Amino acid sequence: xxxxxxxxxxxxxxxxxxxxxxxxxxxxxxxxxxxxxxxxxxxxxxxxxxxxxxxxxxxxxxxxxxxxxxxxxxxxxxxxxxxxxxxxxxxxxxxxxxxxxxxxxxxxxxxxxxxxxxxxxxxxxxxxxxxxxxxxxxxxxxxxxxxxxxxxxxxxxxxxxxxxxxxxxxxxxxxxxxxxxxxxxxxxxxxxxxxxxxxxxxxxxxxxxxxxxxxxxxxxxxxxxxxxxxxxxxxxxxxxxxxxxxxxxxxxxxxxxxxxxxxxxxxxxxxxxxxxxxxxxxxxxxxxxxxxxxxxxxxxxxxxxxxxxxxxxxxxxxxxxx
Amino acid sequence: xxxxxxxxxxxxxxxxxxxxxxxxxxxxxxxxxxxxxxxxxxxxxxxxxxxxxxxxxxxxxxxxxxxxxxxxxxxxxxxxxxxxxxxxxxxxxxxxxxxxxxxxxxxxxxxxxxxxxxxxxxxxxxxxxxxxxxxxxxxxxxxxxxxxxxxxxxxxxxxxxxxxxxxxxxxxxxxxxxxxxxxxxxxxxxxxxxxxxxxxxxxxxxxxxxxxxxxxxxxxxxxxxxxxxxxxxxxxxxxxxxxxxxxxxx
Amino acid sequence: xxxxxxxxxxxxxxxxxxxxxxxxxxxxxxxxxxxxxxxxxxxxxxxxxxxxxxxxxxxxxxxxxxxxxxxxxxxxxxxxxxxxxxxxxxxxxxxxxxxxxxxxxxxxxxxxxxxxxxxxxxxxxxxxxxxxxxxxxxxxxxxxxxxxxxxxxxxxxxxxxxxxxxxxxxxxxxxxxxxxxxxxxxxxxxxxxxxxxxxxxxxxxxxxxxxxxxxxxxxxxxxxxxxxxxxxxxxxxxxxxxxxxxxxxxxxxxxxxxxxxxxxxxxxxxxxxxxxxxxxxxxxxxxxxxxxxxxxxxxxxxxxxxxxxxxxxxxxxxxxxxxxxxxxxxxxxxxxxxxxxxxxxxxxxxxxxxxxxxxxxxxxxxxxxxxxxxxxxxxxxxxxxxxxxxxxxxx
Numbered sequence: 001x002x003x004x005x006x007x008x009x010x011x012x013x014x015x016x017x018x019x020x021x022x023x024x025x026x027x028x029x030x031x032x033x034x035x036x037x038x039x040x041x042x043x044x045x046x047x048x049x050x051x052x053x054x055x056x057x058x059x060x061x062x063x064x065x066x067x068x069x070x071x072x073x074x075x076x077x078x079x080x081x082x083x084x085x086x087x088x089x090x091x092x093x094x095x096x097x098x099x100x101x102x103x104x105x106x107x108x109x110x111x112x113x114x115x116x117x118x119x120x121x122x123x124x125x126x127x128x129x130x131x132x133x134x135x136x137x138x139x140x141x142x143x144x145x146x147x148x149x150x151x152x153x154x155x156x157x158x159x160x161x162x163x164x165x166x167x168x169x170x171x172x173x174x175x176x177x178x179x180x181x182x183x184x185x186x187x188x189x190x191x192x193x194x195x196x197x198x199x200x201x202x203x204x205x206x207x208x209x210x211x212x213x214x215x216x217x218x219x220x221x222x223x224x225x226x227x228x229x230x231x232x233x234x235x236x237x238x239x240x241x242x243x244x245x246x247x248x249x250x251x252x253x254x255x256x257x258x259x260x261x262x263x264x265x266x267x268x269x270x271x272x273x274x275x276x277x278x279x280x281x282x283x284x285x286x287x288x289x290x291x292x293x294x295x296x297x298x299x300x301x302x303x304x305x306x307x308x309x310x311x312x313x314x315x316x317x318x319x320x321x322x
Numbered sequence: 323x324x325x326x327x328x329x330x331x332x333x334x335x336x337x338x339x340x341x342x343x344x345x346x347x348x349x350x351x352x353x354x355x356x357x358x359x360x361x362x363x364x365x366x367x368x369x370x371x372x373x374x375x376x377x378x379x380x381x382x383x384x385x386x387x388x389x390x391x392x393x394x395x396x397x398x399x400x401x402x403x404x405x406x407x408x409x410x411x412x413x414x415x416x417x418x419x420x421x422x423x424x425x426x427x428x429x430x431x432x433x434x435x436x437x438x439x440x441x442x443x444x445x446x447x448x449x450x451x452x453x454x455x456x457x458x459x460x461x462x463x464x465x466x467x468x469x470x471x472x473x474x475x476x477x478x479x480x481x482x483x484x485x486x487x488x489x490x491x492x493x494x495x496x497x498x499x500x501x502x503x504x505x506x507x508x509x510x511x512x513x514x515x516x517x518x519x520x521x522x523x524x525x526x527x528x529x530x531x532x533x534x535x536x537x538x539x540x541x542x543x544x545x546x547x548x549x550x551x552x553x554x555x556x557x558x559x560x561x562x563x564x565x566x567x568x569x570x571x572x
Numbered sequence: 573x574x575x576x577x578x579x580x581x582x583x584x585x586x587x588x589x590x591x592x593x594x595x596x597x598x599x600x601x602x603x604x605x606x607x608x609x610x611x612x613x614x615x616x617x618x619x620x621x622x623x624x625x626x627x628x629x630x631x632x633x634x635x636x637x638x639x640x641x642x643x644x645x646x647x648x649x650x651x652x653x654x655x656x657x658x659x660x661x662x663x664x665x666x667x668x669x670x671x672x673x674x675x676x677x678x679x680x681x682x683x684x685x686x687x688x689x690x691x692x693x694x695x696x697x698x699x700x701x702x703x704x705x706x707x708x709x710x711x712x713x714x715x716x717x718x719x720x721x722x723x724x725x726x727x728x729x730x731x732x733x734x735x736x737x738x739x740x741x742x743x744x745x746x747x748x749x750x751x752x753x754x755x756x757x758x759x760x761x762x763x764x765x766x767x768x769x770x771x772x773x774x775x776x777x778x779x780x781x782x783x784x785x786x787x788x789x790x791x792x793x794x795x796x797x798x799x800x801x802x803x804x805x806x807x808x809x810x811x812x813x814x815x816x817x818x819x820x821x822x823x824x825x826x827x828x829x830x831x832x833x834x835x836x837x838x839x840x841x842x843x844x845x846x847x848x849x850x851x852x853x854x855x856x857x858x859x860x861x862x863x864x865x866x867x868x869x870x871x872x873x874x875x876x877x878x879x880x881x882x883x884x885x886x887x888x889x890x891x892x893x894x895x896x897x898x899x900x901x902x903x904x905x906x907x908x909x910x911x912x913x914x915x916x917x918x919x920x921x922x923x924x925x926x927x928x929x930x931x932x933x934x935x936x937x938x939x940x941x942x943x944x945x946x947x948x949x950x951x952x953x954x955x956x957x958x959x960x961x962x963x964x965x966x967x
Contacts, residue, residue, distance in 0.1 A: 011484070071487075073462075095448075097482035101464040104417070104452035113416050113533040116448045129537060134445055138339040139348070140542050141445075143415055146533035181461035181491055188479070188486040196483035202571070245467065245502045246481050251335055251443065252359060252501050260571040269575055271335060277545065281569045283561065289550070290850055296545055299564055303554035311555050315562045319572055336576060392591055399595060508603055511633035511646040511656070514595045 002035035005084050005149075006057065007093035007102070010041060013069075015048045017199065018094035020055040020161035025121055025154045026092045027056035027164055032123035035089055037166070042076055042175070044069035053168015055161055060168050065175035070184050071098040073105060078178030081109035088149045090128050095153035096198070103153045114151040115143050117255070119158050119278070128152065136251045136274035156199055157257045190246065195230040197247055201259045203276070205232030205249055209265020209286060209305055213242035218309040219264060225313040227320060232256070232276075234266045250275035264305050268293025285309070323378035325368040325435045326428055327402065328451070329361040331386055331393035332444040339541070346536040355389070357396045360439025362506035363499040367469065368437050369401045370504060379403050381431075385410055385423055385527050398517035399509035405520070408527035415445065415534045421453035422530030429458060433494055440465040440498040455496035463489050467502040575846070576605050577662060580838040582876045585883060589651065596652045600659035603632065608663040613928045615790040619783075621670060622790060623746065630701030634660070634671050636679035643683070644696035651886035654831035658882075661832030662839040665938035666791030668832045673742045674698060676824035678705030681751050681767055684820065685811040690769060694749065706747035708738035708770075708796050709818050715740070716951050718753075719762045719815045723798065725754035731804040732756075732768060734776075737797050740945070744779040744794025747772050751809075752798065753818050767812035768803060776801040788941040823896045826946050827889060830882045830902035833910035833942055834875060836935045840910075840917035841871045843931055847921055858920075867916050874909040882906060897959040904952035911939045 006026035008019035019039070026037045039057035041047045044067075049060045063079045065072075076098075084091050084106070091106065093099045095117045107114040119140075120131035128150035134141045145152070197203055204226070206219040216231075223229040233243035235250050249256055251271040261279035266272060268284070268291055276282070277296060284297035285305050294300045301308060333339075333353045340349040357365075365382070372378040380402040384390045387409065394405035408423055428436060436458075438451030455462030461476075463469075467486070468479035474493045479486045481500065509517075551557050551564065566572040579586075579601070586594060607625060615622040629635065633646035638653040648656075653675075661668035679698050682690055697703040714720045723736025734754055744750075750770045757764030770777060776799040785793060809817070845868055848859035858864050885902050888894040918925040918932035925932050943949050951966075958964045 077456075097465065097480065097487070100448050101452060101462075104421075104449040104464075105456050105462075107418050107449065108421070108453050108456035111418075113418060114447075114449055115534070117446055132446070133542070134539070135333070135337070135339050135348070136335065136443060136446075137542065138337075139341070139539055141415075141539050142537040144535050144537050146535070179459075182463060183490050185477075185488045185490050187482070187484075188488060190485040194484065199483055248501075260565070260569075277542070281565070281571050282545075282548070283565070290852065292850065294548070294550060296548070298546070298548035298569065299561055300548065300550040301552060301554075301557040301561060302550055303557065307555050308558060311558045312561070315558050316572070319562055319566060336578060395591065396595065508599050508632055509595065510631060511596055511599065511637055511648060511652075512641070514592050514599065515641075515647055517595075518592060 002033055002089040003087055004030045004033070004035050004037050005088045005091045006037060006039045007080060007091065008039050008041045008052065009094060009096060009098060010043045010047050013043060013045070013047055015041070015051065017161070018096055018156050020051065021156065021159045022092045022094050022154060023052060023055040023057050024162045025152070025159040026090070027162060028159070029090050029092070029121055029123060029128065033089055033126070039168075040080060040083060040173070042068045042079060049168070049170050053166050054163060056164035056166050057168045058166050060170045061173045062170060063173050063175040065177065067177060068175065070187060072180070072184060073101055073182045074178035074180045075176065076102055077105035077109055078176035079174070081106055082176050083173055084110055084149060090147060090150045090152065093151075093153050095155055099153050103151060107151050110149055110151070112147055112149050112151050113145045114153065115145060116153045118152045118154045121152065133255070133278070136271070137255060137277055138274065155255070155257060157201065195228065197230040197232045197249060198254045198256055200228060200230035202226045202229035203232045203249070203256055203258045203260070203279070204229050204262045204264065205234065205266060205276070206237060206243070206264050207234035207266030208236045210237065215306065216243065218306065222262070222309050222313045222316070225316040234272050263293050263297070264309065266293055267291045268296065323371055323375040323434050324381075324432055325371060325378065325437065326381045326383055326431060326433045327361070327364045327368045327397065327437045328383045328424055328454070329365065329393055329397055329439070330358045330384060330442045331355050331390045332358045332442055335359065335443055341539050341541065346539050348539065355393070357393050358439050358442050360441055360443070360499060360501070362439070363501065363503045364437035364439050365397045365400055365402060366504045366506040367497075367499055368435070369507070371435065371471065381406065383408065383424065383427060385420055386413060387411055391522055394522055395517045396509065398520045399513040400507055401513060403520060405522040407522055407524045409524055410527040410529060414529065414532040415536050416532045417447045417449040418453055419530040419532045421450050421457055423527040424450070424454045425457035426528045428454070435494065436460070436496045438496070438498045440500045451496060451498035458496070460494055460496050461491035462496040462498070463491065464498050465500040466497050467500050469497060469503060577601055577839065577842060580841055580872070580875055582872055583880065585879050588883060593649075593652045593655060596648060597655040597659055599632065600634070600656050601662070603628070604659055604663035608667060612664050612667070612790060616664070616666070616934055617789070617928060619785065619789045621666065621746070621792045625667070626701045626704070629671065630699065635699050635701065636675040636683075636695070639675070639679055639683050639695065643691060644699040645679070650827070650889040651883065654828060654882055654886045657828040657832040658835035658838070660835065662835035664790050665832065665836060665935070665942050666788045668835070669742050669788065669791050672825045672828050672832070673707055674705055676828055677707035677821050678749070678751055680824045681809060681812070681817065681821050682769065685767055685809040685817050686769070687810050690806070690809070694769065703748040704743055704746050705749045705751065706741050706743040707821065708741055708750050708752040710738060710740050712737060712739045716948060718818060719765070721753065721755060721765070722759055723752065723754040724759075725756045725766060725768060727756065728802070731802065731807060734768065734770065734798045734801040734803065737795065739795050740782070741779070741794050741796050743792050744796050745781050746792050747779070750777070750796060763814045765813070765815055765818070767809035767817055768807045769809065770801060770803055770807060774801050774803060787937045819896070822946060823899050826899045826903040827885065829942060829946055830885065830899065830906045833907040833939065834878045834882060836939060837871070837875050837878070837910040837913040840914045840932050840935050841868070841875055844868065844871070844917035844920045847924070847930075864920055867920050871913045871916060874913060878906040878909050897955055900947065900952040900955040903947065904949055904956070907939065907942050908949060911936070911943055914939055
């Protein structure tokens, strides 16, 4: 029986949400091919594996090494490649910052094609067909991968985790350090608990209409009111130095697919839209009725953000509490 | 310092995309092509490193058709020294095939640094630079936003979810560059004139086997038309109601 | 309205340009979007030239761009030079005026009429923006009739003494050096006009900002007063003599202006078109109404004609066959086109069109100066009239 490998990611020993998304995507391929799903988890000590069977993994392969406490490019690639080179029809990973580094390394070591930032998967004639946005989301491309294995890196927040209730039998596998050429020395954490704009299911973004960095606390407060929202920013405010580049949504920033995207004081230039147009629901708040953002927004409020944001934050807090 | 920068000719980011007759690529009529914006950071970094070292060479490498020579000249106008065009009539969608051609060209070139933009804004494949490094057996830092080089070793920072990852490696190394690494210079008008006289060698690209094909290219589905819910603070409660009851995201 | 300018090119004139010419145009275009536009509104309202941009413009090679590399210049051809002026004026006529003066009216006369020592001394510093120059020809009572000037230069044993006043001098108050035209002989002896390179710190030289301008506000426009200004023999531009030399300088500047004016028109048209497509009235964008389409079609037609006019003029200039009357035709036409395009664009923008946030009214006001300076529209009419009929009708 063919097998699909889902590469999981951990942070501080705990599984990241994208891991269950990768397993869900692998599960979808497996169903189409009549294959089984193995999840692979790398970490130091005993990395978390709970919930992966539930998420759809038949087996959970665990490779443990001291140097794996954070992403180790050479070691992770060598370890996963060693496992993946026999009998896997496809390898699924998440197109996170690590995934974008790991995927190409695996492709070389497995001598396999890699489709990056995949939003849908299918199997046709035994081959994996990956759907992915191109030209900054202005077009959608379907590529046929001539594996095995076919490598696909899925866009975070796109493949919903499933409740597949598989066995998730945990099995230890050998950790390879590979030839260590790049060492991850440390992680300079962003503000405590700040959720990454690419991972959050709700994003509240501010643009030039916020008039200055000192007003962004209104955006932050609305994000906090949702409980699990990230703060995003338009290119203009990042270039002006009001917000860090990591928050930028758009063509030269991040492309996000949250459940809810709220654009405040953002006019809606094409480059920004490229970064968020696949959000499930878009809300726009802008003083200018003619701003292009209202053409893509599902719901819009024309008005002064400074008046509306505090009221909206309060209303959201109430709605979540009640 | 001998530095290679791999660049790509891409459609301008403002381009309105039309699908071509083959249903698998864009219609290039009237499209303006530019140097990939992320590659500008790579070219700028190379120029700054050469300036810091006081001596050296910056070589621009690209894989593409004859038209890509214009892209090389943009980088030469910024200040690079010479160019290499690896000629391929069609650029395959398979990044590994491209990386193999680049690695074949770069191997044995004695480069201290090989720079790429982190991603091309047409295919968004985000892989060729890192693959090239892996094929050459060189360390690679992907999507660097900060770069320090001292005594033959590199300390770089890259953005990850939740912060910045600090990584280290030795030279020679491959770095793929992200926005924030530097501010690319405009080509001075003198530079544009000087670029005409700088050499560009052309050779056939030794592409690897191509194991990806484009089945289709299409336009994304239009979003359903939305509506303006109201004006000013009075619209807030209606918005919250709609988010909860209609959109079901609350 | 912060999106990038994509140009206006209905007849694919880009395909008639060389790769270098396109690269030059695109570099200036991007610089204007990134660096000039973000500061121009504030500068225009404050009535000051954005001086902080001078070093960058110099570094990119905007000054005297069509002069040879051996003097620190970019050595571009005249079409490329025209494209620089086009893109700069798409930004603002006042900023383009700075570059026109520095390049065509200060660097050019030194290059064309100066000694090798003068060229080597002044040109690199003007190219680098280290020194700023101005051109003193026009006087309070002698505008369209520069040959009537009454500024004098009397020869002395040590050099020359200059006396007189000049008016409407761009860069006058900022300049380190002034190219002053003065009569060395009797006041009715036009042949005695010579050019002098006068450092503005010379005792007796003063400049005063002309206040109260409602046009070209982001530009330094000054009066110059010369009271017994003593300069050495090396101040004389040896190859100058008569009215021909200053007129040749004006021809250079007018050539650039014929491109520049179209740049302003292109900017106004693009802004008006974008606005019309998204401004909704009576449930549809105003771009769908016949009267606005007529405006846009008219603007586009005149712009396209003007583009072909100055492109071919540039090719003639590069061939060495261009005549000043051909420049008169282009300057006269293209500036007039620009004035009308700016005005129609302003009207299309409706009430929004009176705000500084939109460029149309600023361009409209600026272009009135461009219509008047460097040879008024009417003067160029008569230059053409004389050329084709053989009969001068100036007086």
